[in-house]
Amino acid sequence: MPTLRTVLAVPLAVLLCGLGTPALPAEPEGTALIDPQATAPARLVAETGAPAAALLTDDGRLSRFGTAGSGLGRDDRFRAGSLTKSFVATVVLQLAAEGRLRLDDTVEQHLPGLIRGHGNDGRHLTLRSLLCHTSGLFPYTADSAVPVPLTPSQAVHTALTHSPGPLGAYAYSNTNYVVLGMVVQQVTGHTYAVEAERRIITPLHLTGTSFPGARTTLPTPHSRAYSPDGQDVTALDPRPAGAAGELISTLADLSRFYAALLGGTLLPAPQQRELLDTTATHGVYGLGVHPRRLSCGRTVWGHSGRISGSVVRAAASADGRHTAVFRINTDIPVSPSLELSLLDAEFCPALPRHR
Secondary structure, eight states, X not given: OOOOTTTTOOOHHHHHTTSOOOOOOOOOTTOOOOOHHHHHHHHHHXXXXXXXXXXXXXXXXXXXEEEEESSOOTTOBEEOGGGHHHHHHHHHHHHHHTXXXXXXXXXXHHSTTSSEEXXXXXXXXXXXXXXXXXXXOOOGGGOXXXXXXXXHHHHHHHHHTXXXXXXXXXXXXXXXXXXXXXXXXXXXXXXXXXXXXXXXITTTTOXXXXXXXXXXXOOSSBOOXXXXXXXXXXXXXXXXXXXXXXXXXXXXXXXXXXXXXXXXXXXXXXXXXXXXXXXXXXXXXXXXXXXXXXXXXXXXXXXXEEETTEEEEEEEEXXXXXXXXXXXXXXXXXXXXXXXXXXXXXXXXXXXXXX
8 A cells, every 4th residue: 555645745836826826828719629528638737747637617507527537437535635724624613613613723722732832822723724734834745764554643653753833834734634633533432534524425315425434445436546657546545635535426516516615504603704714824824724816817726735645626716606626646746827727728718728
């Protein structure tokens, strides 16, 4: 079984968001519009070197699927990596709406004594700071000197052997969502997986979505997943990912989830505003979702995911009525410029594109 040190590599699109939008190349005048379903998967394969790619879009009137390479099916289950964070954040925001916690609660109030050592102090970290990655907690997945953690406590312990970054500064860290998963269990008495299934997966009929726990295999149907060097990594132990990235899903389920989340189906209005509030991160990240401003001026919301053998990107219009989800079956990063171009083609149809 492959090493999971790269199981939760930080999504490149998230890290670079807000550092300036790459300029699109000039397009010749009078060119025809292209079909995103035909060209996007082909570009993903050509420009990343992935064995295969797939795209599903839904504009509220028509759902369309396209693929390139071989072996990817429309209904495939695959590992969605950090898109898990959107599910966990939704659960936390629902608990806030129910009055069972407050976003300005400290970690110490819910998990006394957990965050201590090397300058880390849970008395100064709010749940909001975890949700938007401004806690300063070291990302446990970046520590290559210790055995891969298999439990949340081990992951947190690894993070706490490092001094924190500046409190209040945006720094993407998987440790934040591992701690949030522990908070959900302390507040509800159930794991984040059980709560997400009850609150999100079952009501939305996401029949291809699951939290595998210690299960190393993918449910059927599924395709194969590969490392960048071509090794088959379809089977792996997802426990190191946990609440930061263990989710298994399908293109259709992710489309339905982000449509519901952005459309206001899952959260009351006050929590919906919190979801999209990027004030603390200066426009980079909300609470479990991040914005992407497109070349036509529109902003889409969603998340990127990268885990061994899989890269996925989900995006939705601000009202949730238009979604696009694409994936490749290896963990080669998709460049920000390619991502922008693909999202432009789907959400900015007035922009000319050449064949």
